[in-house]
Amino acid sequence: NAELCVEPELVIYNSRPQ
Numbered sequence: 001n002a003e004l005c006v007e008p009e010l011v012i013y014n015s016r017p018q
Helices: 002-006 008-015
Strands: none
Touching: none
């Protein structure tokens, strides 16, 4: 996924369920 390549921080944030 390009999103994962964009910013690892975003990946972790998105990976965490709110």
